[in-house]
Amino acid sequence: MAFNLKNAIAGFSNRLLNSMNLRTKILVLYIFVVVIPIIILGVVAEKIMFNFLKTDYSISINEAVDQVVKNVEFRKLTYEILATRTTMDGELAAQLSRVYTDFITQWETICYIDRAFGTVRESLPGMEYFRIYHRNNTLAEDGGILWKPSNRELSGTTEHDWYNNLKASDSSMHWDLYKNPVNGLLYMTLSRKITWVPGDDMLGAVIICVRSAEVFENLLDTSFRGQGDVFLINEKGVIFSSSRKDFVGKNLVETPLQIILRSNSNMNTEMDFEESKYLIISRIISSDWRVAAAIPLKNLEHQTRSLSIWIIAITLGLVILSAVLMLMVINNIVYRLKSLESKMTSVTEGRFNVTVPKSYGDELGDLEKCFNFMAGRLGVLTNEIALVRTREREEALKALQAQINPHFLYNTLGIIRWRALDLNDEELCRIVDAMTVFYRLSLNKGNTILRIRDEIEHINAYLEIQQYRYMNNVKVKWDIDESVLDYYTIKLILQPIVENSYIHGMVAKRGHGELCISVVRNNDSVVFTIHDNGVGIPDDKLQHILCDTTKSNSQGYGFRNIKERIKLYYGDEGSISISSRWGEGTTVRLKIPVCTEPPALREVNYSA
Amino acid sequence: MLKALIVDDEPNHRFGLAKHVNWNGLGYDSPLLAEDADEALFLTGNNRIDVLIADVCMPGMDGIELVKEMRVRYPDIHVLIISGYEEFEFARAAVEAGAKAYLLKPLKIEEVENWLKKFRNEIKMAEKLAKADLAMKKSLVKT
Numbered sequence: 115m116a117f118n119l120k121n122a123i124a125g126f127s128n129r130l131l132n133s134m135n136l137r138t139k140i141l142v143l144y145i146f147v148v149v150i151p152i153i154i155l156g157v158v159a160e161k162i163m164f165n166f167l168k169t170d171y172s173i174s175i176n177e178a179v180d181q182v183v184k185n186v187e188f189r190k191l192t193y194e195i196l197a198t199r200t201t202m203d204g205e206l207a208a209q210l211s212r213v214y215t216d217f218i219t220q221w222e223t224i225c226y227i228d229r230a231f232g233t234v235r236e237s238l239p240g241m242e243y244f245r246i247y248h249r250n251n252t253l254a255e256d257g258g259i260l261w262k263p264s265n266r267e268l269s270g271t272t273e274h275d276w277y278n279n280l281k282a283s284d285s286s287m288h289w290d291l292y293k294n295p296v297n298g299l300l301y302m303t304l305s306r307k308i309t310w311v312p313g314d315d316m317l318g319a320v321i322i323c324v325r326s327a328e329v330f331e332n333l334l335d336t337s338f339r340g341q342g343d344v345f346l347i348n349e350k351g352v353i354f355s356s357s358r359k360d361f362v363g364k365n366l367v368e369t370p371l372q373i374i375l376r377s378n379s380n381m382n383t384e385m386d387f388e389e390s391k392y393l394i395i396s397r398i399i400s401s402d403w404r405v406a407a408a409i410p411l412k413n414l415e416h417q418t419r420s421l422s423i424w425i426i427a428i429t430l431g432l433v434i435l436s437a438v439l440m441l442m443v444i445n446n447i448v449y450r451l452k453s454l455e456s457k458m459t460s461v462t463e464g465r466f467n468v469t470v471p472k473s474y475g476d477e478l479g480d481l482e483k484c485f486n487f488m489a490g491r492l493g494v495l496t497n498e499i500a501l502v503r504t505r506e507r508e509e510a511l512k513a514l515q516a517q518i519n520p521h522f523l524y525n526t527l528g529i530i531r532w533r534a535l536d537l538n539d540e541e542l543c544r545i546v547d548a549m550t551v552f553y554r555l556s557l558n559k560g561n562t563i564l565r566i567r568d569e570i571e572h573i574n575a576y577l578e579i580q581q582y583r584y585m586n587n588v589k590v591k592w593d594i595d596e597s598v599l600d601y602y603t604i605k606l607i608l609q610p611i612v613e614n615s616y617i618h619g620m621v622a623k624r625g626h627g628e629l630c631i632s633v634v635r636n637n638d639s640v641v642f643t644i645h646d647n648g649v650g651i652p653d654d655k656l657q658h659i660l661c662d663t664t665k666s667n668s669q670g671y672g673f674r675n676i677k678e679r680i681k682l683y684y685g686d687e688g689s690i691s692i693s694s695r696w697g698e699g700t701t702v703r704l705k706i707p708v709c710t711e712p713p714a715l716r717e718v719n720y721s722a
Numbered sequence: 723m724l725k726a727l728i729v730d731d732e733p734n735h736r737f738g739l740a741k742h743v744n745w746n747g748l749g750y751d752s753p754l755l756a757e758d759a760d761e762a763l764f765l766t767g768n769n770r771i772d773v774l775i776a777d778v779c780m781p782g783m784d785g786i787e788l789v790k791e792m793r794v795r796y797p798d799i800h801v802l803i804i805s806g807y808e809e810f811e812f813a814r815a816a817v818e819a820g821a822k823a824y825l826l827k828p829l830k831i832e833e834v835e836n837w838l839k840k841f842r843n844e845i846k847m848a849e850k851l852a853k854a855d856l857a858m859k860k861s862l863v864k865t
Contacts, residue, residue: 520806520807520808521779521806521807522806523806524806524826524827524828525732525735525806525827527827527828528734528735528738528806528827528828528829529732529734529735529738529828530828531738531828531829532734532735532737532738532742533734535738535741535742535831536738536741536742546828547828547830550828554808554826559808559809559810
């Protein structure tokens with residue numbers, strides 16, 4: 115079954131291929147072998163390059179984000195270390211937990227705190243304030259570093275609430291965010307308990323307030339050189355710093371970027387954001403903060419688009435170039451094959467003097483060279499054969515004539531003539547005389563060349579005999595240009611035509627038979643015209659005669675014989691033509707060049 | 723009257739010529755007939771012959787040789803050659819041998835008679851000249 119299917123497919127493709135011409139075959143081959151692979155290669159290359167670019171791009175973006183994360187972490191840690199270092203100060207804890215009885219010691223404590231932490235504010239950037247809160251009733255507050263919670267506003271709430279919340283909290287340190295309603299700025303506060311040991315009762319609290327804009331934004335602005343945005347998000351999902359100012363202070367839930375909150379780990383995804391594709395990268399850092407970056411894929415797309423355009427352009431260029439080359443080659447091959455074909459047709463029609471022009475050094479060129487050589491050789495051989503054949507015929511004619519012993523013939527005719535004289539038969543005498551002339555000129559001492567005068571006399575003798583045979587049934591009209599009579603012609607070129615008028619044209623049997631024989635000079639040619647009003651030649655037969663496809667012994671044979679002999683002696687300067695209408699008669703026209711000297715057989719032209 | 727000799731191996735031609743040519747009208751006696759060269763030479767031994775009509779092609783001595791021989795014996799003899807061959811070589815050989823005319827078979831009586839007339843006139847003229855010559859010589863001798 116499978117075998118049959120395979121055979122069927124093979125047969126079908128064979129039929130398909132065989133029905134195509136060469137040009138189509140090569141084109142199909144070209145499309146399958148060149149165009150399709152080039153296009154596939156182009157598409158694959160485009161995909162691979164795109165993936166490479168994307169990977170590369172994503173790696174560099176991730177690296178940049180990691181850098182941002184590091185910077186943010188470092189900055190955050192700086193403040194946390196400051197807070198931690200403050201709370202770990204044993205002296206501070208001791209001072210806060212003391213019971214003060216006099217103003218001096220209070221003063222000393224305040225002085226100590228000022229000494230120890232007074233420079234802290236200036237040491238770090240973006241610092242709004244640095245405060246230490248306590249609830250030691252014996253210790254006062256100084257409004258500089260040392261504060262006591264009261265109902266004053268602090269970090270978006272009151273000092274009491276803040277202090278109590280911190281005290282109740284499990285963690286010893288946390289960050290807060292609040293917006294100052296007065297100036298609209300965002301502030302971040304870092305609060306930390308002061309204890310003797312972790313887990314103990316809170317002795318006091320440290321609060322560091324920083325302007326988040328100053329602390330973080332300068333880390334973000336330069337991260338992607340404007341090609342993308344970074345968001346710092348606190349544990350509550352609020353964006354506390356961003357290169358996009360309009361997002362600062364908003365909760366992520368209110369923004370299209372809420373997707374970031376859905377994952378509790380780092381994420382790396384693509385999404386539509388602000389009407390174009392963005393690559394979203396988010397990292398979770400300490401304190402459940404997140405660093406998120408939204409990078410437009412526009413750049414990547416731009417790069418890949420230009421890459422695609424390049425690849426498409428190169429692919430197209432290759433296809434077009436190869437197509438043009440291919441077409442040139444195909445056209446060249448097909449043109450040369452066609453010209454070979456037409457030249458071969460010429461050869462089959464018998465024209466051998468054809469050559470294929472200007473060959474190249476390829477196989478086709480070899481073929482053309484071979485063809486030219488072959489055509490030349492064929493021409494030479496055919497000419498040789500034709501010449502040999504005609505020569506043989508001439509020789510045969512001579513041999514035949516040689517067999518007729520003229521002496522015997524003329525002697526016999528002489529005897530007949532004496533007898534006729536004995537019987538006083540003048541008509542017989544004239545017949546004998548006509549026959550004598552006829553044979554004398556037919557044999558012509560073995561020569562094939564005679565003067566036109568003799569050829570005319572020859573027809574005349576022939577006609578005289580025919581007139582006796584048919585009781586002067588045919589009216590013969592002569593139109594002879596006397597000036598051509600001394601020129602030479604080949605013998606037996608007119609008489610066979612006149613004979614055809616009798617045998618095939620049946621000019622003597624139709625009544626009112628008429629033969630017109632004219633010899634005129636036309637420039638450098640002598641033109642013989644023999645017209646009869648006999649039955650003519652049927653069209654199909656005339657075609658056969660004109661196309662040289664007649665069988666021997668028929669009417670065309672004599673015609674062809676004359677044609678070949680004229681060609682043999684005169685080449686292209688001589689010609690014979692025949693025109694006839696069935697029922698109306700036949701006209702044969704012979705043309706030979708004016709010959710003041712006997713013409714010779716033409717040599718075969720070997721140069722062909 | 724002049725005398726002619728016809729030499730031809732074929733009797734038809736001999737008798738044809740003898741019969742159909744108007745010999746007497748042309749000033750000739752009835753011609754002598756010979757069937758070959760030997761007979762011809764024999765006949766000339768007994769007769770004066772003015773005109774020789776010979777076929778080229780004969781068994782034994784052919785027409786050309788006969789003419790040569792006759793010319794040796796009778797330098798004044800007028801010769802007419804008849805032949806079936808129209809090749810130029812034969813005609814030239816005949817003329818070189820001394821033939822005045824070369825006629826092709828089949829013969830036309832008129833042509834033969836024309837030549838015979840011509841020969842007769844020449845012979846008459848020669849005789850007249852000879853007579854005048856002789857008379858002049860005689861008168862010279864007398865004076």
